[in-house]
Amino acid sequence: MRSFELQSKHTFGNYSCLFFYHPFFVPWYLVCVGDAAVGKSALSHMLHSDGTLLQKNYSMTTGVELLMKCVNIPETNDSVELYIIDSAGKETLVESCEKMWGEPSLLCLVFDLTSEQSFANCSRWMERVHAHCRGLPVPGVLVGNKLDLSTRREVQTSVAQEWAQSQGLEYYETSAKDMENCDAPLLSLARAFHSLYQERRETIQNLSPG
């Protein structure tokens, strides 16, 4: 019901009547998961604070932080409002956090390039997220973070790339600390969901009447 409450506030506010003509005003859920301490929060905050953000974030007490961000979709005049759900990675907190995910539209799976274990656990995270998606395709990215700690790297690019591909994810390496490549995953996700929208719109345009 959380999403409904958020939406209601958006919809009505104090107005008695209004329209949203901004095509993609309606937010999309981007769920950000991965092991504890891989840098999800650092990355989420990075994404969130590049100057274009809307100042309306707040913390939840249940181990999930909700950040909102407006992203321009490359090569179009459209933009999308993303709700970035930064979910706690600690095993003991996962179950209660999962309840806050809702039905995600987009997935950002983060691991630590200097921790083989955090990469190995990615399959578990995939399973968890898929259980929330009712079989719908969810465009996603796999992000190897902590690119700045290159001497301690345990996961090779080619290995991560291959696994990402097998899961239908785009692969990126970032350094939230050095602000390196951080917006690439987000732009890729926005682009992917936007093309899904275009595709569906075309299908509907070509439907025969009931």
Added chain:
Amino acid sequence: MIDACLGSQGAKVVVATSGDEEHPPENITDGKTNTFWMSTGMFPQEFIIRFAEPTSVFAVTVDSYNVKHLKIEKNATQNVSQFEFVAEKEFENTEGHLQSNAISLNGGSVTHLRFIITAGYDHFVSVHRVSIQN
């Protein structure tokens, strides 16, 4: 009898949670099924139709695509607030052609009808026409 749910009869969509400029909410009340309003984001999605004058509604027919669950609320005031629940329905998935569902609303005078799509068979859904029987 002429359908009171037509834009030409003064019916108007006064709230819609999505607004792709190419598929605006007015398409719901233009009486055609080849034009549509489309959702662009997460659920729930909703739209509210205001009638030109208080109208008694016995049933509505909704032509749509990929809608899974629809809830209808009504009110009889001039404000877009204080809605009361009237009906809800689980739609069947119709691959490749439109869904057309009639929903009984047990009469009574309304000025606004609120349609809340709480779930879809896809990330995106469309509503092509709402017509009423009174």
